[in-house]
Amino acid sequence: MSLQRFILKRALSVIPIMFGVSVITFGLFHLTPGDPVTQLVALNPDVSAAEEAALRERWGLSGPVWEQYLTWISNVLVGDFGQELRTGREVSAIVWRRLPETIALGLFGWAFALVIAIPAGIYAAVNKDQLGDTVSRFVALSGISIPNFWLGLMLILIFSLYLGLFPVLPPSRQPLYHPDMLWYLILPGVTIGTASAASIMRVMRTSMTEELNKEYVTAARAKGLPERTVILKHVLRNSLISVVTLAATLTASIVAGSVVVEVVFNWPGLGREFINAINQREINVVMAITLFTGFFVILANLVADIVYAALDPRIRYD
């Protein structure tokens, strides 16, 4: 099977997955108590029951759940993600406006994770069971254990408030590519990337240790290749397969992690919008962001599958 056919096949599998994601999200959302109308008027003594019912009808919240779902999905199929209920603003416009912010942050975090994790993993594997290995494993364990929001707050406390290196609020009047903005991105990027870096480092170390024990390594060394070439050219490439799988899976957690980090660092991305939408029971926004995130995760996995082949020509798509 050719690469094209493989991609096509995977692309088609997106349809049932996305359908499943949408049904589950929609269903779960309706299982949670309260809707935008209760959020808005429940504690307002001036709003009568009739006015509440009228509002619910106007916002299309009065029918049974399956009927609401059908209406929603048939609109989505023609590219209409609906409006934010209380303001009437287009949901797709909201998502598009937030998207670049979250991507910038996510990429930053992801790049940070890889840049830290891969060299650290190599170092730990090569110096297995020595002091450097133990230290890096301890740091990795801490990295996995520290919750995002706490790390974010601590970084702000130390680097912004005590050391004054970064502003607490993002320089929001600057465009994303402005140097001030990139400088500001360091703290949230580190926060988002830390947990991922820790996991990647551990996997890198394990798979590298495993590869180092294989015979071809001994052969390469016997051949007189410098250690540097053995490690970076032969062993590294072979150990990267599991790291790629993990890195792809971690994109999901980076997107999910951005929810908390965006709130702490006041970053106007999808994550903050998502929290808002959930609190206000804005179903259309929640659905759009969920679908988008789902799509993104599937895409990341697809890219990982393709990268396998580049890393290991023996892998065939059949």
Add this chain to the structure above:
Amino acid sequence: MPSRHEDSGESRTINRRNVLSTIGAAGAVGLAGCGDQSGSGDDGSGNGSGDGSSDGGSGGDGLFPLQVQLEVNADNSDRVQMVELIAESMEQTEYFETEIETYEWNTYVGRVLDPEYQDNGFIPCIGLSGTFNPESFCNALHHSDNIGACCNLNGISDSELDELMDSARYGQEVAQDNALRAERYDEVWNYLAEERYSSITHFDLETSVSNTDVHGFEMWPFQEGMYSYNMFAPQDEQIMWIDRDTAAGDSELSDLVEGGTLSIAVGANIESFDPPHSSDTTSTLAQNFLFESLVANDTEGNIYPWLAESYELLDTTDIDRTAYADYMSTVETTEEGVPDTDEQIIIQHPEDNPAEDDEVRVLLPDDAVEAAEDGTYGMHYRYSLQEGVEFHNGDEMTAEDVVATYEYYENSQLAPQTFDSVLTAVEVDEYTVDVYAQIADAEAERELPGILVLNANQLAEIEKGSLDPREDNVPIGTGPYEFAEFEDEQYYEVTKSDNYWVEQQGVAEAFSWFDGSDAFPDGPVIDGFEVEIVPDDSTRSGALQNGEIDSTYGLNSSTLDDFDSSEDYIVYGVETGGYEYIQYPVNVEPFDDPRLRKAINHLIPRQAIVENVLNGYGRPAWTDLPELAQGSGTADYDALEDEIRPTNEYDPERAAELLEEIAAEN
């Protein structure tokens, strides 16, 4: 500014064990603070438990110990702690065995607003926010109209009380006589103290923190008006300014410095710039820089003409809403029980029920104009507008704008509260508008002009609800600041308007009621505001510490303590209309006995709640009426408090007496 920690030396750690162990001490706190509480300290609760065990235990099949379930929403940890404290205090008497159920907020609201909730016999706890209108501290909780709605949770249906509350707000007599209205409310508070259907525990303290560059700042009891009030409020001679060279302290008008940009942070996104199509605090806060109202309030709720140069009440009549029947149109109802019309329903005939009837009689906007012109109305107010008021786009404000604004409020988020009292607004001439109230209503003077005046030309061009920069419509008002920039979820900026009408005319000229100092400026002195949108509390407080903003609000009490102890920041606080209450299941035995309700009320450690749970940022509710609403809510606030306070004191001895009485009868 009310003092926060009346008594020092109290443990302020919010920890259940600590909180509970200090219940006894609460009496002692009261003892130090006020003589009324004498004898109600530790030994009081000690006696209570001793007596209670013997009485309660000996009955066997008697009423006591009574199983009581208290309910509360889980997301508000202060409120949960408060309920735990009340429950523990009840348990200590050994007359009660309590259980606390917590719920997720939406579940909780759905649960307690269900009309059948009252049959459970539970004691719910919830918080509401009141206004200058004293009604907001009694009607929502107790009026039978609010059963199954907000927030008569336990189905209190007392026709005598209903009548008493209605007679304090509606009818020709009170509408024309504020003193009479105040007396009637005094009757309401006394009646409530006698019946004690609900127990209000405390009134919230609204707080804000600024650095010492901000001078002349005073708290306003409502968040949404906090900055607009401070930027320029001649009714209280209130003005703030920025002086980055001297630290704020006892700043005086003579020190006033003009210019500068004030940077503040708000805790939520600005959802909309369209006044009637938003009701959240942050949106209103943002709009208040740009728009003005026909009248303004001072901190006591007194009304001052603003965009209206003056106004007068021309007539009141003694009609009720059925009097509009002749003008009403008949509309069908939909399957969901909603009248099928796209127009604003000004009044729905009180005898019709859209949930059951196939058609209902409703008064639509055109019908309302007709009725008013025929002389069918409750009240007739005439507003004479200021001449020469310019909108930011140069248009002059006239009666047309005011009338168009009322129309724009139809079918908006604010329509329910607007057309609760407004019948219609009619243009008389270029600078005169008649506004009619549906029925004679003592609150009409404040409620009728409660719109932000918008520009008629702009309203004619835009779609309803789209007065917002996100929809490419820049909001245009008459206010001292013009819209400059807004980035959704990020920031909002306003700059001082060059043609602000008060500044052009001079404050003494513009407002005939102004009798303040000559030094008081003719308009705001700050050049512009930068509003940062920062939802996270800790991030907001970090930005304030880091000097990135000058002022913010809504921080939690432990953070406030940190700022309070620093010389570089000032914490401001004022009592607001926010309050919390528990409500007794009066329709379920034995709670139909007022003695039982009073006994529990005496077991609520109000002082301890404020000291320990709220860290001092609140005021115990010694009466049901906060100082905020004293203007029309009582003839004499001190006298009222003297009278009612003893019934609301923490007094386990008195509680034990009452409970013994009940036990003896059973």
